[in-house]
Amino acid sequence: MNKNDLRKQYKTLRAELSNEQREQKSLAIANQLLNVVIWDKTYYHLFLSIEEQKEIDTEFILQVLAGKDKEIVLSKSNFENGEMTHFLLTDNTKIKKNECNIPEPINGLEVPVSKIDVVFVPLLAFDKKGHRVGYGKGFYDRFLSACNRETIKIGLSFFEAEETIEGINESDVLLDYVVTPLKVYHFI
Numbered sequence: 001m002n003k004n005d006l007r008k009q010y011k012t013l014r015a016e017l018s019n020e021q022r023e024q025k026s027l028a029i030a031n032q033l034l035n036v037v038i039w040d041k042t043y044y045h046l047f048l049s050i051e052e053q054k055e056i057d058t059e060f061i062l063q064v065l066a067g068k069d070k071e072i073v074l075s076k077s078n079f080e081n082g083e084m085t086h087f088l089l090t091d092n093t094k095i096k097k098n099e100c101n102i103p104e105p106i107n108g109l110e111v112p113v114s115k116i117d118v119v120f121v122p123l124l125a126f127d128k129k130g131h132r133v134g135y136g137k138g139f140y141d142r143f144l145s146a147c148n149r150e151t152i153k154i155g156l157s158f159f160e161a162e163e164t165i166e167g168i169n170e171s172d173v174l175l176d177y178v179v180t181p182l183k184v185y186h187f188i
Helices: 003-015 019-033 059-067 139-146
Strands: 043-045 071-078 083-088 095-097 103-105 118-122 152-156 177-179 184-186
Touching: 019 059, 019 177, 059 071, 071 103, 083 139, 118 139
Parallel strands: 043 071, 043 118, 118 152, 152 177
Antiparallel strands: 071 083, 095 103, 177 184
16 A cells, blocks of 8 residues: 555544553553663653644653653754754753644753664554655654664554555655554564
């Protein structure tokens, strides 16, 4: 199936999840993450969930990261140039939803992309080769291409893998892992 069809299909599937299912699946994903060998790293980039899109509730992952005393990095999106700026999450960080309902830091200590060790990547669908379908704006593909080669890219999905995604672009960045409520896919 192509990206546009998958985008529509998985937005619908996500919309059909009850709040209780979303919470249970989000917790299961956070628990599965504990099985991934990434916990020796320092800087972890996490997206904050868009509740209106029924994204994975990353609050559970945030708690795991804080409990392991990791440096947590959040992004702010610039819709004019399609870039993201990354900020360290501290006790003083103020979060505000932007015009697309994305919770973002207002300001803070900027973190260079070169420091980020692990990126948790939002997605709508993915395939068994590590390709992903996002919302189609390219923010994460641009961000992930700027990361170090050693940066670990982990997609988070409520659903299991598609066989293949048609229409992959050269600019699409492959994931290293995708974590679902049921399993961890490893593509390295």
